[in-house]
Amino acid sequence: MNPLLNREHLPLAQSYVSSNKINKGDTMKEACIKEFENYNDVVREIEICRKYGRDYTIEKGMVEKFINRLHPAQMKLKVADVIAETSSASTLRLVSENGYLPPFQAGQYVSISLEAGGIRTSRPYSISSPPNQTGYYDLTIKRVEDGLISNHLLDHVKRNDFLTCSGPTGNFYHNPLFHSRSMVCIAGGSGITPFMSMIQEIADCGLNLNVILLYGNRTLEEAIFHNRLNAISNRFNNIRYYPVLETPPKGYKGYTGFITAQLIKNAVGDPTDKTFYICGPQGIYDFCIPELTQMGVLKKKIRTEVYAPSSELITDQPGWPKNVNSDDQFKVKMNNGKTFSVRAGEPLLKSLEKNGIVVPSQCRAGQCSYCRVKIVSGKVFQPEGTPVRRSDSRFGYVHSCVSYPLENLEILI
């Protein structure tokens, strides 16, 4: 911030290494400086500071230790338990071997790195246990069709296995600086996990927040945490839980069908002074955001967990060029000379991983910019609204997790 001088000719007076004295001019400068008023006082101060100063060598390793308490780059956690939640979902309870887990804000996720089917990759999972539970992180995982990693975790991970993950991260949480004390949470399927964390924290810690939870599922049996949510909502006046069923059993009295503006109005009443949070599969964002907007909810009052348009439907996205089909193949050339073909309908990050190129990734939904790579030549498609820094766009950087090849590419990582 402070503008300074062009001082190529330094070092100057009090350069304590004699080899630093480059020329006669420096010696002359030293002589001048010695005549400046208060010179002796400053020199005395330097001497005193050195005498009683700080030995930085004893602080070796300190920065890393402090950082690791909050933001470790990587953690190796042990699966202490595998808890069946529904017929299609289980919770992996992760503990740390040294007993310490970094704190997180309810709603944040960790990114699990693993190798499955011969591919090194990563997936983000929201922590479903509350932050006040400092002994473990619960990751609740639901089986999904073709869900390579989720299904791998459900089928192959057992008690006492180890998982590698990032420190907690993500921006989907209640921010007391500008969110309302009244929260409306809209979840679909496995999108309940961040809300489970938030709701338990509110209940356990007596936080002064009100929650209305609308939780969409096909059937009640699929609703993860249904019994626990019911119990919490019966006990705490500030937490209300409404399951919303797509295919309800005969005579079901609760909410059914889609989470429409009308349904939200019925459950929530006046939407002003409330902050809305949405988490679930792509369909829930596509459907609920317009419904909320139609109710007059401001965009800044709608907070969404990061999500990217699904690859299956990518060619329907606005801006996708008509002449490219999702099965079209293109050639990729990496800066190390490696070449391989990629499919237009598959995110670049996935194609890179399939070819053994590990690009660090976290959110895998275009938001966090971890998986940024430089496209040296060729074109990719990134969905509208992907938050790429302006100068990154200018110099060809893309977020590879949401970039789809439209031409042959040359990539620099």
Next chain:
Amino acid sequence: MSDYDVIVIGAGNGGLTAAAMLAQNGLKVLILERHNIPGGSATTFCRGRFEFEVALHQLSGLGTAEQPGPLRSLLGKLKVLEDLSFVEMTDLYRVFIPGKLDLTLPTDRAGVITTLQSRFPREKEAISKFFDLIYSYAIELYSFFRESNPSSGQFPTLKRYAFKNAKEVLDQFFTDPLLKAVLGSYWSFIGLTPDRLPFSYLAICFFGYIEMKPCHIKGGSQSLSNAILNRFLSWGGEARFNCGVKKIMVEKGSVKGVVTEQGDEIKSKFVVSNASKISTFVELLDPEYIPHEMLFDMRGRTTSPSGFCLYMGLDCEPGELGINAATNFILPDEDISGKHFNGIKTLDTKNNAVAFSCYDVADPEFSPPGTCQISLVTLKYAEPWLRLPPTQYAREKYRCAEAMILQMEKICPNVRAHIEEVEVATPLTFMHYLGTPEGSVYGFEQYMKDTLFFQAPRISSINGLFMAGGWVADCGFEPTLKSGTSAAGTILRQLK
């Protein structure tokens, strides 16, 4: 033998300019950066529809195309000017002292003087004389360092003022405490209250910003970092991101190369470290190689504060909130005696002096149409944050952020209602991203004993090891960018 002519550790301002200049001169250069993006502090990040500027408030040293300042020349030599657009700020700063003063200084000398004179008519003459002093001091300072054969008689102003602090000089010239507070308010950006701040720095700030104008970069400081990296790559440079260095290898007093965090050994006879000086010597070198004179020099120096910042995206234009200056200081009162130094040391931000920048005032394209962004800053030592139990971190972060918003509400009562996005950075956040001891954002502190006339050794006794960045000498964009080309210049001269 060597894999590269030069390895540069860290892609901050100093690392980037060093690497670019070396690659431009035909050397084979590798940058190793532990983060996934170049820039260090010179970066931006996205939240919602906003791209937030992290660190740049007022870029110094640019001047105009007709009368280029040192920074413009430097960037020109690195061929990045054509990739960048600069925006000149319309004000030097606005100072707001609740209930007492609200004054905006323009960026020209005459304008600054008349603005001050009409607010403080009784001190009319002293105001002119003060700026005469600022100018003669700065001019003597520049020529002193350029002069190859100086004698003390040529520099009467330096002789008298070089070792005076800002408060001493303000007290000598003025009586009205409000006027002294207005002229001393750059302290809240620098982190040393006027009783501690060398007058030199105050003089250079005024002279530099008035003569060469405070500027900003279109697209934020990431544009600058990306542009320099882009040139570097085009000159055949290589850069590895997500690749930290854990060791600098030394053999018989000379650099041999580095070992990355992944364990790769890469050989090179020259290493430019853009890591903090403390990390470079304490963390990256084996203890037996740490040069004694470096430890001796660092021993007497202290690390500068870190910061507590709110990056706020607002859903309105600055004018709607009455924000008409790009750079703003909100001071709790007119005290310049050092009372507010305690505010830097505490965890609490209540009643701290705060600064905020609203880039959109100078550049309406900075944020999306109909919005603006605010970077609200107070400088803070990390120490109380390091003592905080991690489980209390989030709570304290929001409590302190809340107090910052209350400070800002004194000047913009309605700001909270307009918040669309907000991200809070604490000293621990800076420590996380910069990796500096105690999250320091300015390298070593710049007390009288540390600055200008008492430079630390730039060259270590280890052959081939050079430093660039804010720990070398002075900090800020212009000095750190310059530090890189200085290091590169020395290497090029050695290779000749």
